[in-house]
Amino acid sequence: MNETVVTSIGQSDAGDRIRRHADILSAQLQNMRASMYPPEAKKKLRTFLTHEVSKLSSIPESTLKLLSKEGRGPVPDRQENNHRVYTLAQINELRAMMAEQRPSEVLRYLPHRRPGEHLQILAIANFKGGSAKTTTALHLTHYLALQGYRVLAVDLDPQASLSAMFGAQPEIDIGPNETINAALRYDEHRRPIREVIRKTYFDGVDLIPGNLEVMEYEHDTPRMLATRQSGAGGVFFERLRNVLLEVEGEYDIVVLDTPLPSVISRSARSMQPPA
Ligand SMILES: Nc1ncnc2c1ncn2[C@@H]1O[C@H](COP(=O)(O)OP(=O)(O)OP(=O)(O)O)[C@@H](O)[C@H]1O
Numbered sequence: 166m167n168e169t170v171v172t173s174i175g176q177s178d179a180g181d182r183i184r185r186h187a188d189i190l191s192a193q194l195q196n197m198r199a200s201m202y203p204p205e206a207k208k209k210l211r212t213f214l215t216h217e218v219s220k221l222s223s224i225p226e227s228t229l230k231l232l233s234k235e236g237r238g239p240v241p242d243r244q245e246n247n248h249r250v251y252t253l254a255q256i257n258e259l260r261a262m263m264a265e266q267r268p269s270e271v272l273r274y275l276p277h278r279r280p281g282e283h284l285q286i287l288a289i290a291n292f293k294g295g296s297a298k299t300t301t302a303l304h305l306t307h308y309l310a311l312q313g314y315r316v317l318a319v320d321l322d323p324q325a326s327l328s329a330m331f332g333a334q335p336e337i338d339i340g341p342n343e344t345i346n347a348a349l350r351y352d353e354h355r356r357p358i359r360e361v362i363r364k365t366y367f368d369g370v371d372l373i374p375g376n377l378e379v380m381e382y383e384h385d386t387p388r389m390l391a392t393r394q395s396g397a398g399g400v401f402f403e404r405l406r407n408v409l410l411e412v413e414g415e416y417d418i419v420v421l422d423t424p425l426p427s428v429i430s431r432s433a434r435s436m437q438p439p440a
């Protein structure tokens with residue numbers, strides 16, 4: 166709403182109107198989701214035919230058919246034409262089964278990192294808005310999960326586009342203190358990172374959602390730096406790294422979807438942390 170309207174109808178009227186419009190928009194988004202993803206209004210990943218499973222998992226088609234005939238491993242659904250179809254969760258079950266049966270070829274089937282290998286943290290960043298950061302983060306996450314990696318996607322953007330793409334509508338599905346800000350904040354409401362990680366419809370991908378609350382971290386951090394109150398856990402990216410370390414054994418790769426760096430965070434980053 167532009168300034169002229171706000172001053173001519175008064176601030177409280179404008180606030181009411183903005184809230185009303187936000188509710189209408191939110192309800193419309195919810196209706197769209199209900200009609201796009203019936204019956205539960207939830208996103209669902211498609212299933213995979215035997216040749217696709219074979220390509221993704223390196224398990225030969227003949228082995229997949231044999232396993233299915235002998236009733237070993239996950240039981241695939243059948244399409245109307247009797248072709249077998251597997252969910253991604255079933256593909257991951259097959260990967261784990263094959264890795265257990267053939268320890269010498271474990272990496273061929275299950276590309277989880279080996280002891281001593283570091284958790285990989287990839288930040289998708291660009292100083293330009295609308296330059297496909299979130300789209301890249303999403304497709305990269307999908308790709309890695311399809312390859313069999315355990316991926317944690319973290320939405321660091323208050324716009325929450327990545328969360329929405331994973332089916333979490335910010336104002337409906339993400340409640341107070343349920344974003345990455347909850348794990349990073351400096352006050353007594355800080356939560357363990359595990360509590361804000363949620364499963365997604367995409368097997369192998371967990372998500373820490375974002376929403377407008379993420380902005381609070383950008384405002385609180387310079388304040389903490391200025392007043393030298395940041396305490397244990399560090400500030401900015403060090404703090405993020407430290408909370409990610411709490412769950413590092415459970416993932417192979419973390420993908421961070423970042424917002425445009427704001428003026429506040431850029432100026433704060435140039436400040437020296439307290440000695
Ligand atoms: N390869 C592509 N071809 C066409 N359109 C694309 C492509 N990649 C992304 N887009 C579109 O460009 C728009 C911006 O993409 P996206 O939201 O990923 O950018 P962003 O850098 O995350 O934006 P923001 O700075 O707002 O976070 C979206 O509408 C997206 O669907």
Ligand SMILES: [Mg+2]
Nearest residue numbers: 298299322326
């Ligand atoms: Mg984005």
